[in-house]
Amino acid sequence: MTLRLRTAVSVLTPSAPAPASRLGAPDGGDDAVVEVGGTPDHEPDGQPAPTGHARLVDLLVDQVPEADTGPDLVLLAYARPEASGFKTVASYLNMRTGGDAHSLALCGQGLGAPFSAVRVAGAYERTGQSSKSLLAILDCAPADAADRPDASPADSGVLLTFDTGSGAGAVDTVVSVGSAELASRLAELVPEGGRLLVVLGPGGDPGAVPAQGADLHRASGEGHGTGVWSALVQHWTEWESAYPVVVLCDTDPGSDTSHLLVLRAAAE
Amino acid sequence: MITLEAVESFFPDRTVTVEERAAELGLNPAQTHMFRRIHGLDRMHYDPDLSLYDLVLPAARKALSQVDPRSVRYLIYCHALHGGRSVGPETAQDIKRLLGLENATTFALTQQNCAITLSAIDVAGTLLRADGDPEARALVVTGDKPRHRAAQLVMNTCVVGDGSASALVAWNGSGTAVRSFVTRTRGEFSDGMMSSPALIRAESEMRPRLMVEVMREAADRAGCTLDDIQVVIAPNPNTTLWQDTIKDEALRSKFFFDNIPRYSHCLASDVLINYVTLGEEKRFEPDRPAMFVAIGVGMTFSAMVFTPSSNTGGPRS
Structure with a gap:
């Protein structure tokens, strides 16, 4: 795999729930439809202000240099969907970043969705079907997050762009393993020269990190499924010069599966 | 492939x-x-x-x-x-x-x-x-x-x-071979039916041109023309959408519409459902290109050329 990380930006912002007028039908039936004889609920200018995932897309894309837009593959990944399916946010992200890409959303895999999205991007790159891809990883707090001790009332997102090449940021491997296998897989990643950095998500087991030749960075749990990716954005500049191998590791507590993305860095 | x-x-x-x-x-x-x-x-x-x-x-x-x-x-x-x-x-x-x-x-x-x-x-x-x-x-x-x-x-x-x-x-299996795939997304219509009336009108005006462009490109990438396509398999929302989208009657005559009155619209499953029907009814001509097309609200246009294999279902003997 020669997919290479090019740009990484992130956002963490207080949640901004959709206005009541856009929450959808009272019976919850609000999936890209209006009732027969009904009228769509438009803002006066016909362009409602983006909310939810679309708002995060705006906040992320505004940070990306124009030279890094124009992908041929746009992937949107999330662990938990928005309640409303009115807006096709993957299409919106496509438009905001050039409009010429094959775009779709990857979900249904819990914290593994962004990892599989990188795997898909890598497959398109390896088969010559993509030379410039873009991945947005988004999470919106549930509406009752402020009242729940186990949920952060924040929305978070990460946008990564990839091109083709070797060297710093090259994607080496994407793999999912059971918890019993995690320690051995991480041990295999310890390089002969230099140290391995393990970026562990909130549910990960720090005991699986090799005692020799590896360092641990614990990602924050402020966003569901975005923590390790946000840490990558915040620290990549320092990590790529300090570690030959960086592995992002997020563990799904429900399935007891750990998802790993192995990146080769400049220090190799 | x-x-x-x-x-x-x-x-x-x-x-x-x-x-x-x-x-x-x-x-x-x-x-x-x-x-x-x-x-x-x-x-x-x-x-x-x-x-x-x-x-x-x-x-x-x-x-x-x-x-x-x-x-x-x-x-x-x-x-x-x-x-x-x-x-x-x-x-x-x-x-x-x-x-x-x-x-x-x-x-x-x-x-x-x-x-x-x-x-x-x-x-x-x-x-x-x-x-x-x-x-x-x-x-x-x-x-x-x-x-x-x-x-x-x-x-x-x-x-x-x-x-x-x-x-x-x-x-590279032995089944029906997919010979090309083309997809285009127009994100300005990402609000779907929540779009403004002006955008909905714009979508209606744009749709026929873009659908045929995507179909032509898929045929071209597969090394054939739309004339070579034996059948076009599309979703089954209704007959009027396709009358409005495919203005060319000769091209529209290649579309398989028999399942619209049988099954109505089963959303993303339609194209595969229609493929199964054509195979069961022995209506594919093996080794002659056919085409899937799809339009998704929000707004994606796709076309995929495939060649049915001899075991997919040939004409009735």
Whole structure:
């Protein structure tokens, strides 16, 4: 795999729930439809202000240099969907970043969705079907997050762009393993020269990190499924010069599966 | 190239006429008349007691019946509806567990609405190709079960029926060969039916041109022309959408519309359902190109050229 990380930006912002007028039908039936004889609920200018995932897309894309837009593959990944399916946010992200890409959303895999999205991007790159891809990883707090001790009332997102090449940021491997296998897989990643950095998500087991030749960075749990990716954005500049191998590791507590993305860095 | 090794569909036993379904949905006589006389609907399968799993699993199991389940490396569940109230985040993993495909990397693809199935075939084939194992397979599972009245009546023009389909995908297998895939997305229409009236008008004006452009490009990439295509397999929302979209009568005559009055619109499953019908009715001419097309709200246009294999279903003898 020669997919290479090019740009990484992130956002963490207080949640901004959709206005009541856009929450959808009272019976919850609000999936890209209006009732027969009904009228769509438009803002006066016909362009409602983006909310939810679309708002995060705006906040992320505004940070990306124009030279890094124009992908041929746009992937949107999330662990938990928005309640409303009115807006096709993957299409919106496509438009905001050039409009010429094959775009779709990857979900249904819990914290593994962004990892599989990188795997898909890598497959398109390896088969010559993509030379410039873009991945947005988004999470919106549930509406009752402020009242729940186990949920952060924040929305978070990460946008990564990839091109083709070797060297710093090259994607080496994407793999999912059971918890019993995690320690051995991480041990295999310890390089002969230099140290391995393990970026562990909130549910990960720090005991699986090799005692020799590896360092641990614990990602924050402020966003569901975005923590390790946000840490990558915040620290990549320092990590790529300090570690030959960086592995992002997020563990799904429900399935007891750990998802790993192995990146080769400049220090190799 | 990507190949379709098996494609299977499923419908629940209960059938209703469009009038019976319209009555269940509380439509008035004028609306009911519109669906039959204008949009070409007649009957459909619909069972309110059917779960999503009851809907999608039979076709998936049939598609798996001819292979060793251990060869299935990917399970991709694609769904048209993408709001969390319609499809829970655990659905794809539940399907994996219920099919006994514990070793398959499993995820869902969505946000192309009714066009997502063609992208899912492309994603599945691309993953297999990149992996390089000729024995590996990917299972694409499609099917939606909208639970709310508003989601059962799409865009004032479609009544959603119950139907599902699954495809077993290989790289360089012996089945139907996929020869090209082209997709275009116009994100300015990402609000779908929540778009402004001006945008909805703009979409109607743009749709015929872009659909034919995508079809022509897919044919070109497959080394043929639209004249060479034996049949075009499209979703079944209604007949009027295609009359408005494909202005060329000669081209429209290649479209397979027989399942619109049989099954109505089964969202992203339609194209595979129609493929199964054509195979069962021996209406494919082997080794002559055919084409899937799809339009997804939001707004994606896709076309995929394929060549039915001799075992896909040839003409009646």
